[in-house]
Amino acid sequence: MKIVINGIHANLRFASAHMIPGHEFCGGIHGHSYHVDVVVEGERSGQFGFVVDFKAVKAIVRKLCKKLDHKVLLPLESDQITFTNMDESLEFSIGSKNYVLPNEDCCLLPITSTSAEELSRFFAHYVHQALEDLGVNIEGVEICVNEGIGQGAHYTFRT
Numbered sequence: 361m362k363i364v365i366n367g368i369h370a371n372l373r374f375a376s377a378h379m380i381p382g383h384e385f386c387g388g389i390h391g392h393s394y395h396v397d398v399v400v401e402g403e404r405s406g407q408f409g410f411v412v413d414f415k416a417v418k419a420i421v422r423k424l425c426k427k428l429d430h431k432v433l434l435p436l437e438s439d440q441i442t443f444t445n446m447d448e449s450l451e452f453s454i455g456s457k458n459y460v461l462p463n464e465d466c467c468l469l470p471i472t473s474t475s476a477e478e479l480s481r482f483f484a485h486y487v488h489q490a491l492e493d494l495g496v497n498i499e500g501v502e503i504c505v506n507e508g509i510g511q512g513a514h515y516t517f518r519t
């Protein structure tokens with residue numbers, strides 16, 4: 361059985377800036393109001409016959425949304441971004457473009473790109489791991505990271 365959480369209605373949102381290096385329109389820094397839809401699949405169990413408590417899933421997703429909210433998202437594993445200083449100021453270059461940003465304004469993520477596709481994969485792994493840490497026996501986590509209303513990327517992590 362599956363439980364489904366709608367990111368807009370459950371307030372699983374974050375507003376962040378990013379760029380897609382090399383992309384004609386998305387190469388410059390710009391922002392999105394993201395929301396995250398979640399599906400958790402598993403067997404019903406316990407006193408209440410839940411797949412998993414909605415509240416537990418929402419708390420996990422919200423924690424990650426909060427980490428990303430109002431930050432410039434930067435992918436640490438991109439082969440197109442060269443980081444030259446990672447102290448108080450974050451200095452990096454993308455091709456001929458040089459950036460200096462306060463570290464506290466940025467969120468560095470262990471992914472290759474901050475595309476909706478990669479963010480979705482990252483969220484799915486994170487939520488899956490967090491549920492496992494709680495001892496929840498699940499079969500899969502499906503995430504859709506939406507870049508605004510009407511467009512998002514789905515990723516399913518199967519146990």
Ligand SMILES: [Zn+2]
Binds near residue numbers: 378386390391392507
């Ligand atoms: Zn974008």
